[in-house]
Amino acid sequence: MNSPAVSEDYARERAAARAALVRLRKMPPDDPEYGGLREWVIGEYMSYARYIAGRFRQRGEAQSDLEQVAYLGLVKAVDNFDPDFGAAFLTYATPMIAGEVRRHFRDTTWDVHVPRRVQENALAVRAAERELNQELGYAPSAAQIAERLELSADEVAEAYEASAAHHTASLDVPVAMSDGDGASLGELIGDEDPGFELVVDREALKPLLAELSTRDKKILLMRFFRNMSQTQIGEELGVSQMQVSRLLSQILGRLHEQVEAGH
Missing domain, CATH: 1.10.10.10 (Winged helix-like DNA-binding domain superfamily/Winged helix DNA-binding domain)
Structure with missing residues (x-):
């Protein structure tokens, strides 16, 4: 548990960051202090961006890559936040950072081109599968996943097939042989006879x-x-x-x- 002194320090830091955000929004971009203040605000919230990125760490991407994407979402949030709307900065920034990470998975981590609708269904099916597994205590059926997501059985099947295109294996990947000799995956694939x-x-x-x-x-x-x-x-x-x-x-x-x- 955090001590009262640590909690007070954290509260002061957050208050200072919020005050800086308000000041930044009222400052013209050509102000000599604008760049430094913007950089300071971004640095204050980078730990939160790393926390958001960590929520996606079980999806096979390197944590450092996810954090870079989350930082990009944070920068966009800082540049577009308007305190006059009354929302807290983290309330505004959280969906923007998480959305940037999700777009990264959707648009840049598929080794084979898959239509965006199918990509989104594939990500949703995997998430629903994890949730139902925790709720039910066993692996859910395709029908249960379809019901949770309000998808058809064909759409769920299509999503599972698309997941196989998310990552492909290089033909240069070394494969261990029974006799101990090394060989690449490409050498083990048969040619047209x-x-x-x-x-x-x-x-x-x-x-x-x-x-x-x-x-x-x-x-x-x-x-x-x-x-x-x-x-x-x-x-x-x-x-x-x-x-x-x-x-x-x-x-x-x-x-x-x-x-x-x-x-």
């Missing part, structure tokens, strides 16, 4: 090959499975190399047309 296309083509050709004549099947067998030259095929069939070339072109052309047509 050209063999898949071969499988698809082979399956598409099977029924078409079955419909070919015995001679056409024999020509394809000799050319593509026995790797025989067109001259060797011609000798086998008793025709010229030119005729073999023409026959191969006709067979392959028909097969290509049938595959393209989805035969």
Whole structure:
């Protein structure tokens, strides 16, 4: 508990800061004392800005980054505060500082572009999830979160999916291997396998090959499975190399047309 002397000192500091705010607002910006007085007032309330930033520390951002954003909100509050409206400075500054931090999360910490509405829902869903967890003593269902926020089930599901886009992993992140050797995440991600296309083509050709004549099947067998030259095929069939070339072109052309047509 704070001692009476500490409480009195704190009250005097706050009173001095409020008086300085009133004086600052009545002072023209080109006054020689304006810059120094403004800097002093901001410094007096920086501890409060750090306190606001600390309320968001469980969201994965570095505390120092959040404090810088909170200071920006504080500066805006000092520059725009009007004591003539009758509101206390902290009453005015608190939503402005917190709003600046929330905008930071909404606009600058998403690694993948997500529509603003979905970003806001994602933040609200996470906050509601924490609140309901504390109230209920167990993890809330999507339906309970939807009811709390007056969202549809689809909107809650969309918010959860969007949360996955909040931070992405770098492909250069080192990953521990079972044998102790190091490797990056990018090295462990599979590449497109050209063999898949071969499988698809082979399956598409099977029924078409079955419909070919015995001679056409024999020509394809000799050319593509026995790797025989067109001259060797011609000798086998008793025709010229030119005729073999023409026959191969006709067979392959028909097969290509049938595959393209989805035969």
